[in-house]
Amino acid sequence: MKTFHLEGKLNLRTSPVVRSAILKNLALLDELQIDLSHVTDIDSSGLAILVEAVVTARKTNRKIRLIRLSPEVLKLIRLAQLEDVFSIHAQTVH
Numbered sequence: 001m002k003t004f005h006l007e008g009k010l011n012l013r014t015s016p017v018v019r020s021a022i023l024k025n026l027a028l029l030d031e032l033q034i035d036l037s038h039v040t041d042i043d044s045s046g047l048a049i050l051v052e053a054v055v056t057a058r059k060t061n062r063k064i065r066l067i068r069l070s071p072e073v074l075k076l077i078r079l080a081q082l083e084d085v086f087s088i089h090a091q092t093v094h
Helices: 015-028 044-059 071-079
Strands: 002-010 031-042 063-069 088-092
Touching (some): 002 015, 002 044, 031 044, 031 071, 063 071
Parallel strands (some): 031 063, 063 088
């Protein structure tokens, strides 16, 4: 399983590049985990990328999981009530 590390902002400005990279990796691998421990800011477009990745993984019989969520990411996922959509492991960074 490959770990894809994200850092900095995951927002409208950065989302096209991040989306492309995640979907490219997902197309090549049966399993992908995304480390979000260094994401300092996330907005709805960043969250949409993560949801799209999960949907794509399910449609193509692949697995994707989120690991080491930063407090900012976890807060938005909870606010959007999407905890059950994602496979989340080692939820937060201390």
